[in-house]
Amino acid sequence: MNxxxxxxxxxxxxxSEEIARRYFVVNxxxxxxxxxxxxxxxxxxGDVPPVVAFSACAGAGIAxxxxxxxxxxxxxxxxxxxxxxxxxxxMAARMDGSAHGRAARLVPFVIALLNGASPLLVSLAIALPxxxxxRGTQFRVDPLGISIALAFAFIFLLGAYLGRISDTFWVxxxxxxxxxxxxxxWLVTLVSP
Amino acid sequence: MASVNRVVxxxxxxxxxxxxxFALAIAGHVAGGRVSVTVTAVDEKTENLEVTVEGESIDxxxxxxxxxxxxxxxxxxxxxxxxxxxxxxxx
Numbered sequence: 001m002n003x004x005x006x007x008x009x010x011x012x013x014x015x016s017e018e019i020a021r022r023y024f025v026v027n028x029x030x031x032x033x034x035x036x037x038x039x040x041x042x043x044x045x046g047d048v049p050p051v052v053a054f055s056a057c058a059g060a061g062i063a064x065x066x067x068x069x070x071x072x073x074x075x076x077x078x079x080x081x082x083x084x085x086x087x088x089x090x091m092a093a094r095m096d097g098s099a100h101g102r103a104a105r106l107v108p109f110v111i112a113l114l115n116g117a118s119p120l121l122v123s124l125a126i127a128l129p130x131x132x133x134x135r136g137t138q139f140r141v142d143p144l145g146i147s148i149a150l151a152f153a154f155i156f157l158l159g160a161y162l163g164r165i166s167d168t169f170w171v172x173x174x175x176x177x178x179x180x181x182x183x184x185x186w187l188v189t190l191v192s193p
Numbered sequence: 194m195a196s197v198n199r200v201v202x203x204x205x206x207x208x209x210x211x212x213x214x215f216a217l218a219i220a221g222h223v224a225g226g227r228v229s230v231t232v233t234a235v236d237e238k239t240e241n242l243e244v245t246v247e248g249e250s251i252d253x254x255x256x257x258x259x260x261x262x263x264x265x266x267x268x269x270x271x272x273x274x275x276x277x278x279x280x281x282x283x284x
Contacts, residue, residue: 009210012209090236090237091238092266
C-alpha cells in the first residue's frame with residue numbers, strides 16, 4: 001500500500017487533508033439531500049415504478065458525481081499551482097521535481113475523485129432498495145420509504161461526523177442535520193401534486 | 194579512495210514536511226549514518242535548517258538529490274570531514 005502512504009504524504013505536505021475531508025462531507029450531504037428530495041417527490045406522486053425511480057436517482061447521482069469531479073479538479077488545480085508558484089518564490093528555486101511539485105499535480109486528482117465519489121456513492125446507496133425492487137426483490141414496505149429512511153440515516157451520520165471532528169456533541173450535530181432534511185422533505189411535498 | 198564522513202549543510206525548506214519527516218527522509222539515504230537537524234530560522238512559508246549528516250561514506254550527490262526531492266534547497270556547505278583511505282601495506 002505504498003501508493004496510499006504516498007498520497008497521504010502529498011496531502012499532508014500540501015495541507016490538503018482538511019479540504020479533502022470537507023469536500024467529502026459536504027458533497028455527501030448534497031447527494032443525500034438530492035436523493036431525499038427525489039424519493040419524497042416520487043413518494044408524494046405515488047405509483048411510481050421502482051425502475052423509473054431508480055433511473056432518476058442514479059442519473060442524478062452520476063450528474064452530482066461528474067459535477068463534483070470536474071468542479072473540484074478545475075478549482076484545486078488552479079489553487080495548487082498558485083501555491084506551488086508562491087512556494088517557489090519563497091524558496092527562490094524551481095520545485096517541479098520535488099514532492100511539492102508532485103503534490104501540485106496529483107492532489108487535484110485525489111480531491112476531485114473524493115469530491116465526485118462522495119455524492120455518487122451516497123446516492124447509489126440510498127437508491128439501492130429501488131434497484132433491488134426493480135430487479136424483482138419483494139419488500140414488506142415501499143422501497144421508496146426505505147430509501148427515504150436511508151437518506152435520513154446518511155444525513156444523520158454525516159452530521160454526527162461533523163460534530164465529532166469539530167468537538168461538538170455529535171448527537172446534536174446529527175439531529176441538526178436531520179432537521180435540515182425534514183425541512184427539505186416538507187418543501188418538496190409543497191410542490192408535489 | 195577518500196570518503197566523506199561528515200557534512201554540515203545550511204538548508205532552506207518549506208514548513209511541510211516537518212523537521213522530523215525531513216530528517217527521516219535524509220537518513221533513508223545514509224546507510225548506517227546519523228542525521229541531526231536544527232531549525233535556525235522560521236518565516237511565513239519557509240524555515241532554515243542546519244543539517245549535520247554523519248556516516249562512514251556519504252554519497253553527497255545522492256544526499257543532495259534526496260534533499261531536493263523532499264523540497265529542500267542546499268544554500269551552503271558549512272563544514273565537511275573527509276577521511277582518506279589507509280595506505281595499502283607494502284608487499
